[in-house]
Amino acid sequence: MDPGSYLVLSAVLFALGTLIVLTRRGAISILMGIEVMLNAGNLALIAVSRSLPSASSAGAGGAVEGPVLAFFVLAVAAAEAAVGLGIVLALFRQKESTDVDLARLLRW
Amino acid sequence: MTGLASIGPAVLALLAALPPAAQPVVFGILAGLSIATALVVLLHRNLVIRALFLVVHLISVAGLYALIGAYFLAAIQVIVYAGAILVLIIFVIMLLNLQRESRTGPGLASIALSGVAATALVVFLVRAARDFRPTATSTDPEWGTVARIADALFGPYFFPFEVVSLVLIAGMIGAILLAKRHLEG
Numbered sequence: 519m520d521p522g523s524y525l526v527l528s529a530v531l532f533a534l535g536t537l538i539v540l541t542r543r544g545a546i547s548i549l550m551g552i553e554v555m556l557n558a559g560n561l562a563l564i565a566v567s568r569s570l571p572s573a574s575s576a577g578a579g580g581a582v583e584g585p586v587l588a589f590f591v592l593a594v595a596a597a598e599a600a601v602g603l604g605i606v607l608a609l610f611r612q613k614e615s616t617d618v619d620l621a622r623l624l625r626w
Numbered sequence: 627m628t629g630l631a632s633i634g635p636a637v638l639a640l641l642a643a644l645p646p647a648a649q650p651v652v653f654g655i656l657a658g659l660s661i662a663t664a665l666v667v668l669l670h671r672n673l674v675i676r677a678l679f680l681v682v683h684l685i686s687v688a689g690l691y692a693l694i695g696a697y698f699l700a701a702i703q704v705i706v707y708a709g710a711i712l713v714l715i716i717f718v719i720m721l722l723n724l725q726r727e728s729r730t731g732p733g734l735a736s737i738a739l740s741g742v743a744a745t746a747l748v749v750f751l752v753r754a755a756r757d758f759r760p761t762a763t764s765t766d767p768e769w770g771t772v773a774r775i776a777d778a779l780f781g782p783y784f785f786p787f788e789v790v791s792l793v794l795i796a797g798m799i800g801a802i803l804l805a806k807r808h809l810e811g
Contacts, residue, residue, distance in 0.1 A: 521758065521760055522755060522756070522758065523653065523657075524653075524690070524694070525751075525752075525755035525758060526752055526755055527657045527660070527661075527690075528751075529747075529748050529751035529752050529755060530661060530748060531660060531661065531664055531687075532747065532751065533744040533745070533747045533748045533751075534661070534664040534665065534667075534668060534744070535664070536740075536743065536744050536747055537668055537740055537741070537744045538664075538667060538668050540736070540739075540740035540743065540744070541668070541732045541736065541737055541740050542732070543732065544673070544724070546673065546677075546715060546718065546719060546724065547673070547676065549715065550667060550676065550677065550680050550715065551667075553680065553684070553707070553711065554664055554667065554680070554683065557683075557684065557687050557703075557707075560687075560691075560699075561687060561690060561691070564691055564694055564696045564699060564770075565694055566758065568694055568695060568696075568769065568770075569760030569761070570760070570761060571761055582769070582774050582775065582777075582778045583778070584696075585696045585698065585699050585770050585774075585775055586775060586778045586779060586783055588696070588699055589698075589699065589702065589775065589779070590786060590790055592699075592702060592703070592706055592707070593706075593790045593793070593794060594790070594793060595707075595711070596706055596710065596711060596794065596797075597793050597794050597796070597797030597798075598797070599711045599714055599715070600714065600797050600798060600800075600801040601797050601800050601801050601804065603714055603715065603718045603801065603805075604800065604801035604802070604803075604804030604805040605804055606718060606722075607718065607721075607722070607804065607805045608804050608805065610722050611807070616722065616724060
């Protein structure tokens with residue numbers, strides 16, 4: 519199938535993720551928006567990679583670099599979620615809320 | 627349990643056997659589902675329901691990966707995202723007993739500004755996507771299978787693969803340190 523439609527879908531999903539991050543104030547909602555954005559990026563990577571020539575000699579056409587990069591994004595997203603939720607727990611212990619507007623100690 | 631475990635391979639086999647004429651239909655269904663669930667995540671009031679719709683969103687994107695042919699990524703997406711990260715998120719929601727996260731909703735100005743920014747982003751990205759010209763369409767049926775990805779991961783990308791495992795360990799230790807109540811004792 520045409521990779522263009524996947525790219526348009528990924529653009530729409532990325533914008534929806536951006537909207538979640540921008541409009542929500544709860545830390546967990548922002549993390550969920552970031553997951554949506556990372557997924558949209560992965561979708562674009564995989565869709566484009568299928569219709570590009572392979573850089574390595576393995577494989578009869580179709581770059582394998584897209585899925586590999588998406589795999590790394592997934593692994594880093596897992597680490598990000600673990601650290602992010604740890605920060606949410608620490609924030610909740612201090613403020614009794616996960617509202618990110620309350621964390622303004624470093625704001626001048 | 628064995629019945630449940632065989633659902634994934636069955637779905638993958640079904641998608642692999644799909645005739646080319648049916649691909650746009652499946653793409654439309656999965657794309658609509660992913661956009662609709664992302665909208666629920668954006669708009670719904672209840673945090674638990676939003677997290678559950680995020681699971682559906684991630685699984686529909688996994689279906690899109692499988693439709694493209696990246697079967698390994700589709701399986702990993704379901705296992706890592708829907709299986710591990712979402713469990714972690716729901717666990718924290720339950721632990722902190724969060725129904726509504728913040729007392730005040732977003733202001734009207736912030737909603738309007740975010741809408742403008744998101745619209746501009748869509749226009750910019752779609753214009754960039756129109757410039758993309760595919761140079762080689764893969765006919766390799768094994769393109770996104772475990773064997774191909776493993777050849778790349780344990781071949782030319784072995785060093786980044788090891789670095790990612792270090793990042794995961796660092797993230798794990800960091801999460802434990804952040805979530806621990808008292809560091810001494």
